[in-house]
């Protein structure tokens with residue numbers, strides 16, 4: 399069992415942080431890599447990118463939104479209880495390079511994935527502006543951590559309850575218009591990553607996105623996580639999860655993510671009633 403040593407609820411209880419004992423993974427993992435977790439023997443395999451690793455303590459931290467039966471089961475696990483399986487680290491680590499001005503854009507729980515990458519980019523000498531957004535103030539996560547991980551943090555809410563009233567893309571356009579940005583990293587809901595990539599493509603600014611399609615084995619064997627990038631089929635679990643944002647077929651990805659929507663909804667409803 400992989401024991402939970404710390405647990406927090408965020409974003410009005412819709413997002414949960416679990417720090418889990420997993421010493422071998424903590425020792426090897428790098429920013430951008432993910433793990434696959436199962437709550438119990440019959441549980442569904444859920445891929446989640448690590449938000450933090452602590453090799454000294456032997457722990458990894460995951461942050462997830464409660465969206466279906468499996469994540470509802472995860473949410474019920476208390477400190478001292480644990481996950482039956484945690485497999486990883488999986489996927490390729492983020493390629494961290496000193497390029498100059500970098501903008502990191504995060505939405506929803508994508509901010510958790512973005513956090514170690516932002517810090518890694520800052521640590522090697524990049525000038526990092528970070529833009530994070532949520533529907534409202536209560537749903538924002540990791541504001542303080544992102545402030546510390548970057549040189550300049552901009553916050554947006556869709557309803558204007560905090561920070562800039564509007565989308566992360568509004569602020570991104572302002573930054574791109576006023577600074578010589580060399581790299582944008584965007585992680586969050588697929589429509590957000592698509593919108594960011596459209597803006598940066600017009601301005602020819604290199605853009606990295608992290609994809610989270612449906613996964614099963616996480617080792618390149620089942621094909622469940624296939625995505626089209628630059629007209630080629632890629633497996634997000636072994637070729638990614640990060641890809642050139644200008645080359646991703648986002649519409650296909652959104653269709654594939656919706657493939658089991660009805661079954662997921664029914665399963666969640668049955669579990670909650």
Ligand code: FES
Pocket residue numbers: 612613614615616617618619620621622623624633634635636
């Ligand atoms: Fe099976 Fe990627 S999850 S090939």
